[in-house]
Amino acid sequence: MKRFTIVTASLLAVFASSNVAAANDHTGFYVGGSLGQLKLKSEGSSIDGTGFGAYGGYNFNDWFGLEANMFLSGDLGEGDADFGAGTFALTPKFTYQINDTFAVYGKVGIASMVAVASPANERDEDFTGFGWVYGVGVNASVTEHLNIRLGYDIVKGELDSEHYDGDKNIDADISNFALGMHYQF
Template sequence: MNKLSIVAASLLTIFASSHVAAANDNTGFYVGGSLGQLKIKAKGSETGVGLGAYGGYNFNEWFGLEANLFVSGDLGDSNEDIGAGTFALTPKFTYQINDTFAVYGKVGIASMAVVSRPDNSRNEDFTGFGWAYGVGVNASVTENLNIRLGYDVVTGELDSEYSNSFQNVDTDISNFALGMHYQF
């Protein structure tokens, strides 16, 4: 986590010191990916690597719609494999600070899934719907290339497909990530 924060701060500092000559057009379609730290809180707390893909459409400089998918690596220990993933669709509100930097916030709906596999057992699937929200900073590197540092959270209740004892489990899945996207 500390390494990711140091890398993100270094990249933002480098891009802040360079000046983008022309005003960038941040409207239209964009698509990108991210790498970060994913954390799931349910009956316990597990942390691991999170991978994401996102894309959307900015209707103007301050409003857009974004789809965001992020999944985890193995979050379990030696006795259990745990994987998590979410898909969110959110309106995104952006405040353009200058030609290079912008801050954004978003809130919307999401689906989430967690798969748990204890040793020598079948998979236990948990699925549900919830709310998604996120904040972040976006930096324009070139006219079309952007980096961003964001924090996304999906919160809701998960239900087990097989077990009646694991119903309505309150769950938070968060992802702190460094992303890069191409603005068309």
Template sequence: MKAIKIAALAAVLASTSALAETDKTGFYIGGALNQVKVSGDGDGSLDGIGFGAYGGYNFNEWFGLESNLFASGDLGEDGVDVGAGAWTFTPKFTVQFNDMFSGFAKVGLASMVVTVDSGLVDTDFTGTGFTWGLGLNAAVNEHLNIRLSYDRSSGDLDGDWADDLDTDISQIALGVHYQF
């Protein structure tokens, strides 16, 4: 978590030298390093590092559509392997602060999965849910952007061999994308 904060601060400071007019419309694609937290049914929470890919299309300076696919590393403890991931699709609303900085909010649908492998039983919990997110974007140059975002997906997941699981998956992500 500390490494993500330091990298975000360094990226924002380095990006202050961008003077070119940035492209705010069209397709974009990128990747992110995430701090993922999974909680469900009052059983506490697990957290760890994850990764993701995202992309979308900005129709104008304030509205676009975005899809985000992310997965965690092993979040488990004491011989139990736990993994989580989601694929989200959202409309995205952007506020331009100036030529370099913008903020965004998004809300939409998520397809979620949590896997649990205890050595004796391997169970997958899957389902759909609701997702929302907030973030800040910094344009490094005309096409390269760095962003820091928070996303949360919530849903009631069905288990293969177990009871349903009411799950929240949240992530803080540091991403870099190319604006075409």
């Protein structure tokens, strides 16, 4: 995680020192991907690993847009057990343009959540549910169409067991701290 933070800070410093000559248009469609640290917390325990994401949306103007965001984990399990988690969120996004290059954003909305456990020599267990998503981040326009961003999203909700009809429901938080890159059309 320390290496990820150092790389992110270095990239933001490089882009902050460069001059973007033309006025960038921050409206319209955008689509991109992200890589980061995904963490699943429930009932006092926590596991984390690499998270992969895809996102896209439409900015109606400089300050308001709608965004869809999906992120999934790699294998979070230890030993013979496999474990994975993911979310899909749809949110309004509110942006404050600091200058033509930098902006900060916040978003809140609804999300679907899933966690899949595959213990060794046991039946797979799927947990699904809905929750609230909150997110904040910083966006930097590298060129007229290319943007990078550093964001943190957290989804809070209840995951219901597929097989146990309420006996194994758990309150869970799935968070993702990620560096993303997107193309603004």
